[in-house]
Amino acid sequence: MDFTLSARSESFRQRVQDFIEQQVLPIEQAHFSALERKGHLGDFSKWAVSEEVERLKAQAKAEGLWNLFLADPDHGAGLSTLEYAPLAEEMGRSFLAPEIFNCSAPDTGNMEVLHLFGTAMQKATWLMPLLNGDIRSVFCMTEPNVASSDATNIASSIAEDGDFLVLNGKKWWTTGLGHPKAQVGIFMGVSDAGAERHRRHSMVLFPLSAPGVSIRRMLSVFSQFDEPSGHGEVWFDQVRVPKNYLIGSLGDGFSIAQARLGPGRIHHCMRAIGAAERALGLMIARGQARTAFHQPLLKLGGNLERIANLRMAIDSARLMTLHAAWKIDTVGAMQSMKEISAIKVLAPQVLQDTVDEAIQLFGGEGLCQDSPLPALFAMARALRIVDGPDAVHRALIARLELAATRNPR
Numbered sequence: 001m002d003f004t005l006s007a008r009s010e011s012f013r014q015r016v017q018d019f020i021e022q023q024v025l026p027i028e029q030a031h032f033s034a035l036e037r038k039g040h041l042g043d044f045s046k047w048a049v050s051e052e053v054e055r056l057k058a059q060a061k062a063e064g065l066w067n068l069f070l071a072d073p074d075h076g077a078g079l080s081t082l083e084y085a086p087l088a089e090e091m092g093r094s095f096l097a098p099e100i101f102n103c104s105a106p107d108t109g110n111m112e113v114l115h116l117f118g119t120a121m122q123k124a125t126w127l128m129p130l131l132n133g134d135i136r137s138v139f140c141m142t143e144p145n146v147a148s149s150d151a152t153n154i155a156s157s158i159a160e161d162g163d164f165l166v167l168n169g170k171k172w173w174t175t176g177l178g179h180p181k182a183q184v185g186i187f188m189g190v191s192d193a194g195a196e197r198h199r200r201h202s203m204v205l206f207p208l209s210a211p212g213v214s215i216r217r218m219l220s221v222f223s224q225f226d227e228p229s230g231h232g233e234v235w236f237d238q239v240r241v242p243k244n245y246l247i248g249s250l251g252d253g254f255s256i257a258q259a260r261l262g263p264g265r266i267h268h269c270m271r272a273i274g275a276a277e278r279a280l281g282l283m284i285a286r287g288q289a290r291t292a293f294h295q296p297l298l299k300l301g302g303n304l305e306r307i308a309n310l311r312m313a314i315d316s317a318r319l320m321t322l323h324a325a326w327k328i329d330t331v332g333a334m335q336s337m338k339e340i341s342a343i344k345v346l347a348p349q350v351l352q353d354t355v356d357e358a359i360q361l362f363g364g365e366g367l368c369q370d371s372p373l374p375a376l377f378a379m380a381r382a383l384r385i386v387d388g389p390d391a392v393h394r395a396l397i398a399r400l401e402l403a404a405t406r407n408p409r
């Protein structure tokens with residue numbers, strides 16, 4: 001295994017890093033402070049796109065730093081999962097950067113689904129505007145009334161009615177639901193309750209403006225609403241969409257979900273590693289600059305050992321994530337489930353541990369709005385649930401491990 005970056009990947013990484021340092025980070029704190037002052041507290045009807053973010057998106061697009069996640073060279077950068085991973089790490093250093101490069105979830109996963117499984121009509125109607133950044137999208141799988149970490153529990157329904165499909169059910173934790181540009185979603189529901197467990201579900205596109213789609217409320221994460229994207233609860237009451245909005249065939253829901261989540265988890269993990277690097281950098285800078293008991297904070301009581309442990313943990317998580325990315329590129333996501341689950345547990349935990357230590361070294365300042373640490377902590381904690389809780393990934397790793405273990409002598 002050789003993780004040396006290709007020349008193209010290194011060139012993109014450097015340009016993404018420069019763009020974030022020179023254009024994005026300088027506006028980030030003011031951007032979030034302005035949102036706080038507006039204090040819309042979940043009232044998404046008042047949410048608006050930021051002109052500054054839109055301007056930076058246009059600039060990134062003009063510079064060719066756009067849709068970098070997409071392996072298709074005609075519509076994206078044509079990078080492999082391994083080549084894209086270091087770019088995702090750079091983007092993880094900023095909360096705004098993924099969207100500015102049109103590389104943010106859930107759009108990336110939805111675009112990948114449309115790119116891989118969409119019909120010509122679906123691509124023209126939704127994929128192209130998403131790739132252009134003209135609209136945004138949501139993914140509706142999780143439901144309030146069932147344990148959605150076991151996706152076979154998903155109970156919303158998709159019924160055939162002549163040339164239409166009729167969607168019913170309640171969804172929540174739909175990321176991006178509040179975004180003023182969100183126009184389309186992917187709905188997962190049961191289309192054949194009598195089929196084999198992994199052939200019961202299908203995925204269907206729906207316009208957010210369709211009659212019967214109602215956004216009930218936005219949900220906060222540690223009291224933050226992630227304006228203007230947010231995460232929301234949305235109900236479907238007799239929502240009728242033409243049959244050609246179905247993605248793939250009836251019963252394909254699970255196979256499409258697997259394809260959607262493989263590379264997406266690499267993106268999440270590499271962003272977590274970038275975020276951990278940011279937290280560690282902040283911790284070191286403050287620990288060197290501030291003095292207590294006649295010494296820099298870093299030299300007091302075990303802090304240097306903490307720095308060393310965090311460095312080892314971050315580097316381990318990065319190597320494991322690059323290995324998983326390499327394996328996806330080499331044998332495919334379905335053959336890389338153990339590696340994907342392992343990094344999905346490890347990278348958010350390393351981020352959480354790093355931010356926790358950084359907060360400690362920041363003292364009171366680490367808990368208030370003067371540093372990105374509280375938002376990084378919330379990100380880490382949420383990542384341990386998003387795309388499957390830690391426990392589910394651990395269960396899968398253990399199952400594969402037991403199956404692979406030979407009798408010891």
Ligand SMILES: Cc1cc2nc3c(=O)[nH]c(=O)nc-3n(C[C@H](O)[C@H](O)[C@H](O)COP(=O)(O)OP(=O)(O)OC[C@H]3O[C@@H](n4cnc5c(N)ncnc54)[C@H](O)[C@@H]3O)c2cc1C
Pocket residue numbers: 106138139140141142143146147148149150172173174175176221231382385386387388389390391392395
């Ligand atoms: C910020 C955020 C954004 C999200 N965005 C989206 C989105 O855009 N679209 C979408 O559809 N969903 C989204 N989700 C939902 C997320 O994917 C689900 O919350 C997750 O899959 C868990 O489902 P659940 O909440 O129903 O938890 P449950 O299924 O009720 O599980 C609760 C807990 O039970 C325990 N548990 C479950 N299974 C096992 C096991 N096998 N072994 C041991 N313990 C177990 C775990 O501790 C788990 O955390 C988002 C969630 C968050 C927090």
